[in-house]
Every structure is written in C-alpha cells, then in structure tokens.
Amino acid sequence: MSRRRKNAARLLLIAAGTVMVCFGAMRGEAELVLGKAIRLCLECVGIG
Amino acid sequence: MGKNKNNLSRTTGRMRGWIQAGATLFSNIHLSNFFKGGIYQGGGKALCVPGLNCYSCPAASGACPIGAFQAVVGSSKFGFSYYITGFLILVGVLLGRFVCGFLCPFGWLQDLLHKIPGRKISTKKLKSLTYVKYAVLIGTVILLPALVTNDVGMGDPYFCKYICPQGVLEGALPLAAVDAGIRSALGTLFTRKLVVLVTVAVLSVVFYRPFCKWVCPLGAFYGLMNKVSLLGVEVDRGKCVSCGRCAKVCKMDVDITRAPNHGECIRCGKCVTVCPADALAYGCGFGSDEKEMKKETEK
Amino acid sequence: MKTKMKKMMMLAVAAVLMLSLAACSGKSSKEPGNLDEAVTMYQELMEQENEIFAKNKKLWEKVFMEADKGMTLQEDGKNYGEFLLDTIESAKDKFTEDELKTLKNGAEEIKKIEEKLTMLEEKYPEVAEKAKENGSTSCKDGSASVPADSGNMDEFPSFEGKDLEGKKVNSKKLFSGNKVTVVNFWFTTCKPCVGELKDLEALNKKLMKKGGEVVGVNAYTLDGDKKAIADAKKLLEKKGVSYKNIWFKSDSAAGKLTSGLYSFPTTYVIDSKGKVVGKPIVGSITSGEQKKALNDSIEQAMK
Numbered sequence: 108m109s110r111r112r113k114n115a116a117r118l119l120l121i122a123a124g125t126v127m128v129c130f131g132a133m134r135g136e137a138e139l140v141l142g143k144a145i146r147l148c149l150e151c152v153g154i155g
Numbered sequence: 156m157g158k159n160k161n162n163l164s165r166t167t168g169r170m171r172g173w174i175q176a177g178a179t180l181f182s183n184i185h186l187s188n189f190f191k192g193g194i195y196q197g198g199g200k201a202l203c204v205p206g207l208n209c210y211s212c213p214a215a216s217g218a219c220p221i222g223a224f225q226a227v228v229g230s231s232k233f234g235f236s237y238y239i240t241g242f243l244i245l246v247g248v249l250l251g252r253f254v255c256g257f258l259c260p261f262g263w264l265q266d267l268l269h270k271i272p273g274r275k276i277s278t279k280k281l282k283s284l285t286y287v288k289y290a291v292l293i294g295t296v297i298l299l300p301a302l303v304t305n306d307v308g309m310g311d312p313y314f315c316k317y318i319c320p321q322g323v324l325e326g327a328l329p330l331a332a333v334d335a336g337i338r339s340a341l342g343t344l345f346t347r348k349l350v351v352l353v354t355v356a357v358l359s360v361v362f363y364r365p366f367c368k369w370v371c372p373l374g375a376f377y378g379l380m381n382k383v384s385l386l387g388v389e390v391d392r393g394k395c396v397s398c399g400r401c402a403k404v405c406k407m408d409v410d411i412t413r414a415p416n417h418g419e420c421i422r423c424g425k426c427v428t429v430c431p432a433d434a435l436a437y438g439c440g441f442g443s444d445e446k447e448m449k450k451e452t453e454k
Numbered sequence: 455m456k457t458k459m460k461k462m463m464m465l466a467v468a469a470v471l472m473l474s475l476a477a478c479s480g481k482s483s484k485e486p487g488n489l490d491e492a493v494t495m496y497q498e499l500m501e502q503e504n505e506i507f508a509k510n511k512k513l514w515e516k517v518f519m520e521a522d523k524g525m526t527l528q529e530d531g532k533n534y535g536e537f538l539l540d541t542i543e544s545a546k547d548k549f550t551e552d553e554l555k556t557l558k559n560g561a562e563e564i565k566k567i568e569e570k571l572t573m574l575e576e577k578y579p580e581v582a583e584k585a586k587e588n589g590s591t592s593c594k595d596g597s598a599s600v601p602a603d604s605g606n607m608d609e610f611p612s613f614e615g616k617d618l619e620g621k622k623v624n625s626k627k628l629f630s631g632n633k634v635t636v637v638n639f640w641f642t643t644c645k646p647c648v649g650e651l652k653d654l655e656a657l658n659k660k661l662m663k664k665g666g667e668v669v670g671v672n673a674y675t676l677d678g679d680k681k682a683i684a685d686a687k688k689l690l691e692k693k694g695v696s697y698k699n700i701w702f703k704s705d706s707a708a709g710k711l712t713s714g715l716y717s718f719p720t721t722y723v724i725d726s727k728g729k730v731v732g733k734p735i736v737g738s739i740t741s742g743e744q745k746k747a748l749n750d751s752i753e754q755a756m757k
Contacts, residue, residue, distance in 0.1 A: 120380075123241070123244060124243075124248065127241025128238055128241035128242055129241075130237045131237030136227050136233065136239070137201045137202075137238055140201055140226060140238070141201035143226040144201075144210040144222075144223070144226075146641055146715070146717075147194065147717045148643075148644040148646060148718055149717050149718065149719075149737050150344065150645065150738065151222075151226070151315055151316055152327065154211075154326070154327045154330070154341060154345050154717075226643075307689060330717075336717070336720070336733060340736045
C-alpha cells in the first residue's frame, strides 16, 4: 500500500471510529455497557 | 536521525515490562476491592480499557471491549455495537497490536509465565492455528450473541461465558475468595473455564503467548489493524543486511523485514534490540514508512 | 463515597451502642431528645412487640396464616396492630374464648406500640434502620429471634415502596402477611435473571398455596424510573410473571442494599418477622446448589 493510500485509509478509519463512538454513545450503548459492567450477571462472566 | 529513533525504540523495548505492569495497574486501579469484596461501580466503567481485562475484576477501572461488545450485541435492543467497534477501530488505527505487546494484562501474564525455566517449543510449525482466533472473534463474539437469542431477544456473551480465561483469573477467583455467596454459586461453568485457564497457563510456559496467537479475539481484531496502524515497526532497507537475526529472535514467528505490518507482530521490540545494523525502529505518525526510507537511500 | 458513608455509620453505631448500654437500665422519658434516644426507644418498643409475639408464638402464627393477602395490600397508612385486630376478627371462629382474649389484648398493645413507633419514625426517619443495625447487641431477652448470622444482616431493611402498577407496598406488612417471602433481585438485561423468571413464577404459585409469596425487585426500576418500569413490565408480561415486582427509593436502606449488590440474580428468603433466613442466594435458582439452598431456606422460614 502506498503511503498516500495508507494515510487516506488511516484518516478515514479515525473519522469512522470517532463517528461510531459518538453514535453508539448517543443511542445508549455506553449506558448499557456501564449497566452490565457494574451489575454482574454471573453467568455472563462464567461463574455458576 | 535514524540513530535517535533507534535509541528510543531500544529503550522502549527495554522498558516494556514496566509499561506492561503500569498498564495492568491502570486497568485495575481499584485495588482495595480485592479485600473488601465487590466491584467498582462508578461511571468509569462506561469506558473501555484497550486490553483484555474483565469487568468482573474487583479492581477493574473500565469495561473489557470484548465483553462490552457482546453485552451490547446480545441485548434485546441492539444487534451491533457502534460504540465498541468505533473504540476498537480508533485504538487499532493508533496502536494496532502494540496494545497486545505493551498494554494487555493477559499478555503480560503470558510473558511472565514464559519466563519460567523449562523446555520451550517453537510455534513456527503451528502457524495455521493463528487463524483460529479469527473464528473465535467472528463466531463467539459477533455472531452467536447476536443470533442465538431467547424468546425476548437476549443472547449470551459466548466468549465471556465459555472461553475467556481472563475472567476466571481476574473475576471469579478473587471474588470467590472473599465472597461466600459467590463461592457457593460456582458451578460447572466455572470449572470448565478454570480448566481453560490452567491449560493456557501451562501452555504459556512451554509456548510463547499461545492465547494471543491462537485464541484472543481482541488480538485478532488489532492484528487486522496492524496494516494501517500509526504506530508500527519501520525497516530501513538501506541499512538492512538480511542477516535474518530479527526473524530468528521473533517469538511471534514474524519476519519483520518481509512484513513490517504483519498481523501477528505485537511490536514487542525484540527485533529492534537485536538488529546489528540498526535497521529497525518503531515508527509513528503519518510520515513513516516509505518516505523516511527513501530519504535515507537518497543520501 | 461509599467508604465515607460506611465510616459515618460506624461512628453512629458506636455512639448508639454506648447509649443503648446505658439505656438498658430503663428510660422513662416519653419524648426522645435526639436521634440516639429515639433509636433506643424504638428498639425497646420493637422488643416489647417481639415479646408479645414470643409469649404465644403458635397462636400468632395461626393469625398470620389467616391473614388475607388482599388486606395487606390495601392498608397503606393503617396501623399494624389494627390490621392484626381485623385479621383476628375475621378468623375468630378458629380460636377459643381465652385465645381470642389473649390475641386481642396483644393486638391492642401492639397497636399502641405501633403508634409510638410511627411517631418516632415521623420525627426521625432514619430511626428504623439505625435500630435494626445494632439489634443483635442491645439487651434482648425472651424475644423469638433467629440467631444473628455472622457477617450477614439479620433483618431485611424495611422499605416503603410501590409495585409496578403504582400501588404502595410496605415491607413490614408484606413480610408479616406471608409465612415466607422470597425476594428476587434482577435486572432487565441480565439473561439468566430473565431465564429464571418462569421458575420463580412456578415457585410463586406453589408458595401461595402454603401462605408464601415471591416478590421481584428490578434494580433498574429504583426511584421509579418510568422507562425502566415500562421495560420491566413488558418483559414480565412476555414471560407470564404474575407475582408483583416492587421498587423503592435508592437512598432508602433497602435501596442501598440493592445498589450494593453487584452479582445477579440474588435471592433473599425472608420469614414473617422480616428476618433473612439463610444466606442470600447468588446465581440462578433454576438448578443445582442454588435450588437446594433456596428450598432449604424456604422450609426453614416456614417452620
């Protein structure tokens, strides 16, 4: 991959990543993650 | 200029153990919970740490990206996680598998276990096993939680529930040690995963990082991003004498001169340290790779 | 923040302990001057209530069995003693003349005690929880209480909550109206919690025949979060759950207990006196150790 194409891909991915994080957070995914992380569903972490 | 970069690279390589220790601490900062029992329940857990670090760990400061992904995808509300995927893309573009080499607690564990003296077996002939982790990623992390759901649309986090040894080591064991209720809740699931943990631990003494090479879905994803990661390893074609020492010393079975951005390279820096011609160095930023090398050869 | 609260509670408990030791020698003032005095008075009154029950344990248990569940739900602000009187009235043909006299007298006394307790609670809202905190160390004699489990809380924290339809639920009435109450803590996105709902529903049907009940607490619905309640209701309907689910304020003692839980599902078995029987069961109760532990605790509670 030439440098230019590589850099273009990098910028595109950084942009996409940022947008995705914001979009995901806005639609409530971050809240869901928090909820699952502070209230352990025991089976989900392989206990019991 | 090349020499400076090389020195920084070598220093980084030497400091790796300390950086790994620091990263493990940073991912598990709430140490008092180990004695108190219980887990950290603050807002920091809405954010992910870069490495494989279970949020069932009493001291865990954030959420595990793999666990969080499955949680979102397995919920009845969402079928895909933009939040986590976006996070993984960002970390991947910036660091790639540098995370594996420097920031992942489970990687550090395997490094430490491998230091235990004894017979060491090379994994060069087992290269095809490295594809298994992609199957783990696609199967247990992405597809199964999203597709195999109960009558209300909820799916199990298959990787966390059945495979991940980190959860046993960091979560189940410390919690069961302090909490009688959890102790009595340990069942067949726990036993099976304990077997996984012990197997990985034993294998790690003999092979180098078997989990990272063959099983870890996080490593699989970051490996894909190695091709475009800003942080990588640069090969100075002008200096390289093709002695092959780098390939020989590489424990991830990568020939860095042929594939500087190989999906298996965890950027540990051993090749950089061992190169007699100073042809290898960490590179970061958009201007790396060909541009630098062209400059050198033109001189 | 949690450690700070804990430290403050420890200091408060220490202070109360010292005062309650002094209070053992008897107190005569009717109006409590401060929280500590209120706590000691509260404890004394609770003990008096317990003694009344202890004196005629078998009789009172008969009364509890007769307690109609419909009654417990409707009486919001009603005095517990009055509730007992009503129950005794409705079941008066089950007892002899003498037994009725004893029960009615006891109920009247309890009514008076309850009035005093309510007054204390109105003046010092935290008095109920503080009193229960060091309940095992203050002078107790002849009260029929389960021996305190080391490191476990004895009494389930009381609460004033609502079910998902908005009807008020009072913990004391809830527990005393049942021979055994199984309280199951869960949350909407926890797959094994949702998975065991069917089994809990079956358990509820079985228990209701014996004078018991299953009650659910969805950790997301604390403080009456409307969306969480709607989600929970939808889910419960889908799963065919008929037993009630309740919520309470997160800063109440029961709310704090819920927020402090970090592993789900967790199930508590509570007897008619509001005391926790056995250890809280952690993990799904559909099979294995947990199922056995649950059944054992239920049997013990119903003794």
